[in-house]
Amino acid sequence: MERPLEEIDRIVERRRGEAIRLLRELIRTPSLSGEEGEAALIVGEHLRAAGLKVEVDEIHNVKAEMRGIGGGHSILFNGHLDHVPPGTMADPYSAKIMDGSAFGVEGEVIYGRGACDMKGGVAAMAMALSILRELETPLLGDVKLAAVAQEETSGYGTLKTIRDGFLGDLAVIGEATNLNIHLGHRGAITVKMEIRGRSCHASAPDRGVNPLYKAAEIIQEIRSRIIPMLPTHPEYGETTLAVTMLKTRPEAVNVIPGVAEITLDCRNTPNLTPEELRRMLELLIEELRRRDPELDASVEIMRRIEDRPFTGYRVDPDQPMVREAKRAVEEAIKRDVKLGMWRFMTDGRFYAWRGIPAVGFGPGEERFAHTDQDHIRIEDYINSIKAYAWMACRICGVK
Ligand SMILES: [Zn+2]
Incomplete structure (x- = not known):
């Protein structure tokens, strides 16, 4: 079994x-x-040139497949092609090679928007598939790659490939894990709170009721009382809650707004349901209303693309294929790897919800994702290619 490695x-x-x-x-x-x-074209061309069967659908999901000779498990690699906007990043599309010391890491890195989240991972997966084509040893099970669109905005790309039946016995999500194995992540709840006042001319504020002052008080209470009360979970870690947006209607410099709207982003563990969070916030409003009878506010849980009470997941680390994947990584990169959880969400949840174990493994460090320091260590990128290819051999079996 060592020879293919x-x-x-x-x-x-x-x-x-x-x-x-x-x-x-x-x-x-x-x-x-x-x-x-365009990115789908590049990945598709690379895989086609390697002799793989490739299909690109109408939303630019790339689906590549290498059929095994039969009798083994199938493995499905999943990575996304899209990235978040460059924001304030300097030369975001330069892809320059530089010394990692600029970011406090060792060795050479490739810098640019999406390097870490997750063009490094998706390029490594594509390379792994084309390298497997070159192996003399045939694989028993099928190897597939879904290089998907729209992960950063909704997850619709992966969902579409799943609905089209593009599946495997084990899914590998290439989001940054710093070459460790990740088992899943917490769920996410988006909450909107609407605070209604009474609009009037800003030159005579006493004629109206300004909902922004009430919103400020609610935000203060969320910070000092709700957040410290949130539960932690032995496997998923802490629940976090952040106020991410404050909007008014109308939005004008000389108008006391009629409505203020606060948006909250909660990353929850299974021991805090959306309903429980809603109840906590409603109780807070009821309490504030005792001091301020004119407070008029409501709480709304926003729906997600696929709704369920808990949107996170965690695979069982003792599941045989998960153990096999970990062992493959350790053999390929020649060091022990840790089991962990991501802080953010991934498309892995869509597979896990359907009973397909979804393990995370990718180059890059999560802390650099979506930052101005987006980069990937070249050595980690190269190592991840070896690990993906060897994982496929281990999971699918070789002749
Ligand atoms: Zn990502």
Whole structure:
């Protein structure tokens, strides 16, 4: 069983330059959510050139498949092609190679928007598939890659591939894990609170009721009383809650608004349901109303693309395929890996909800995702290619 790993090692080293070129080309190609066409073309072409069966659907999901000779488990790699807007990042599409010391990391890195989240992961997965094609040893099970669109905005890309039946026995999510194995993540709840006042001319504020002062008080109470009360969970960690938006209606400099709207982002554990969070916030409003009878506010839980009480997931680390995946990574990168959980959400949840174990493994550190320091260590990127290819051999079986 060790022979294919040595072969993988050799091929990856020989194709190192090509791997780096592929990733840099992807970073140089902007692919905001909904605009993944060009990036899909690059990945699709790379896989087609390797002799894989490739299909690109109408929303620019790339689906590639390598059929095994039969009798093994199938593995499905999933990575997203889109990235968040560059924001204040300098030269976001430069894909420049620089020393990692600029970011406090060792070795050379490739810098650019999406390097860490997650063009590094998706390029490594594509490279792994084309390297598996080159192996002399045939695989028993099928290897698939879903390089999807629209992960950053909704997860619709992955959902569509699932609805189209593009599945595997084990899903591997390539989001940044710093080459460790991640088992899942917390859920997310978006809450809108509407505070109604009475609009009037800003030159005579006493004629109206300004909902912004009431919103300020609610925000203060959420911070000092609700957040410290949130539960933690032995496997999922802490529940977090953040106020992320404050909007008014109308929005004008010389009008006391009629309505203020607060948006909250809660990352919850299974021991806090959306209903329980709603109840906590409603109780807070009721209490504030005792001091301020004119307070008129309501709480609304926003619906998600696929609604369920808990939107996170965690795979069982003792599940045989999960153990096998961990072992494969350790053999390929020649060090022990840790089991962990992501702080953010991933498309892994859509597979997990359908009973398909979804493990996380990817190059890059989560703390650099969506930041101005978005980059990937070249050594980690190369190692992840070896690990993906070897994981496929371990899960699918070799002849
Ligand atoms: Zn991501």
